[in-house]
Amino acid sequence: MTPPTALTIAGSDSGGGAGIQADLRTFFAHGVHGLVALTAVTVQNSLGVQGFTEIPADVVTAQIKAVASDMGVNAAKTGMLATAEIIRAVAKTLDEVEVGSLVVDPVAASMTGHALLREDALEAIRTELFPRATLITPNLDEVRLLTGISVVDAASQRSAAEALLEFGSRWVLVKGGHLVGTPECVDLLTDGREYRELSGPRYETENTHGGGDTMASAITSSLAKGASIPDAVAAGKKFIERCVAEGYSLGAGVGPVSPFWVLDR
Ligand SMILES: Nc1ncnc2c1ncn2[C@@H]1O[C@H](COP(=O)(O)OP(=O)(O)O)[C@@H](O)[C@H]1O
Numbered sequence: 381m382t383p384p385t386a387l388t389i390a391g392s393d394s395g396g397g398a399g400i401q402a403d404l405r406t407f408f409a410h411g412v413h414g415l416v417a418l419t420a421v422t423v424q425n426s427l428g429v430q431g432f433t434e435i436p437a438d439v440v441t442a443q444i445k446a447v448a449s450d451m452g453v454n455a456a457k458t459g460m461l462a463t464a465e466i467i468r469a470v471a472k473t474l475d476e477v478e479v480g481s482l483v484v485d486p487v488a489a490s491m492t493g494h495a496l497l498r499e500d501a502l503e504a505i506r507t508e509l510f511p512r513a514t515l516i517t518p519n520l521d522e523v524r525l526l527t528g529i530s531v532v533d534a535a536s537q538r539s540a541a542e543a544l545l546e547f548g549s550r551w552v553l554v555k556g557g558h559l560v561g562t563p564e565c566v567d568l569l570t571d572g573r574e575y576r577e578l579s580g581p582r583y584e585t586e587n588t589h590g591g592g593d594t595m596a597s598a599i600t601s602s603l604a605k606g607a608s609i610p611d612a613v614a615a616g617k618k619f620i621e622r623c624v625a626e627g628y629s630l631g632a633g634v635g636p637v638s639p640f641w642v643l644d645r
């Protein structure tokens with residue numbers, strides 16, 4: 381039987397833990413056929429990002445059009461988009477092709493603190509992509525860059541979600557993984573009417589590289605299979621929790637989250 385398809389528009393991580401590599405292994409773990417529009421090639425390992433080269437914007441759009449016109453895209457997600465030019469080209473292309481739901485993970489930097497976006501590009505994500513998104517999935521650092529709000533508790537997490545909704549996405553998921561010192565990791569999902577707190581245990585681990593990509597692509601996988609946003613996000617939270625719990629050391633720095641547990645199911 382032909383599986384559902386999901387498209388990732390994102391960068392490559394040579395270390396294999398984040399970016400399109402995380403997306404493809406997550407799509408596979410969900411029984412979804414992964415399609416790729418590569419935006420950048422990063423030189424990266426467990427210690428950080430040593431550099432990146434972006435793919436020409438017309439090549440990014442050609443990849444999206446090639447797969448959308450021939451294979452069909454049930455759901456799509458964006459990760460590292462590198463430049464404002466690529467963001468504008470992706471936004472325009474997404475108006476011209478059918479991609480089902482769109483999850484925008486506004487990746488700005490690696491967890492090791494290295495920029496994955498050129499400086500003027502965050503504004504382009506906010507103005508060009510958010511209004512086209514079904515769901516956006518910022519972490520707390522991205523929330524601060526996008527809204528100026530520092531999330532320190534449930535009340536500021538809610539204010540930040542409301543400020544983000546103003547940029548025009550249908551739903552916002554404010555991920556709480558970076559709110560350290562709390563026994564639980566609480567992510568807040570809202571469309572401005574419904575508010576859902578998704579809460580789970582915080583695991584003691586260093587190995588969380590690729591966590592954001594894995595969660596966004598798990599959500600995208602469920603959307604590709606026809607789930608609603610609340611159901612897809614709830615399933616994504618369960619999936620990432622287990623991947624964080626089973627994250628492994630690889631290299632001298634930060635290891636990746638692991639989707640390998642699905643092989644034992
Ligand atoms: N130590 C942890 N234990 C359990 N879940 C975690 C942990 N760190 C992050 N998560 C969860 O993983 C997902 C991604 O987390 P977050 O760290 O907030 O974003 P990002 O990976 O984009 O920086 C969220 O659902 C978050 O709650």
Ligand SMILES: Cc1ncc(COP(=O)(O)O)c(N)n1
Pocket residue numbers: 390391392393398399400422459460487489490491492496588589590591592593
């Ligand atoms: C190509 C690429 N895309 C995304 C991330 C973010 O992942 P993380 O926050 O885990 O470093 C990354 N490091 N590299």
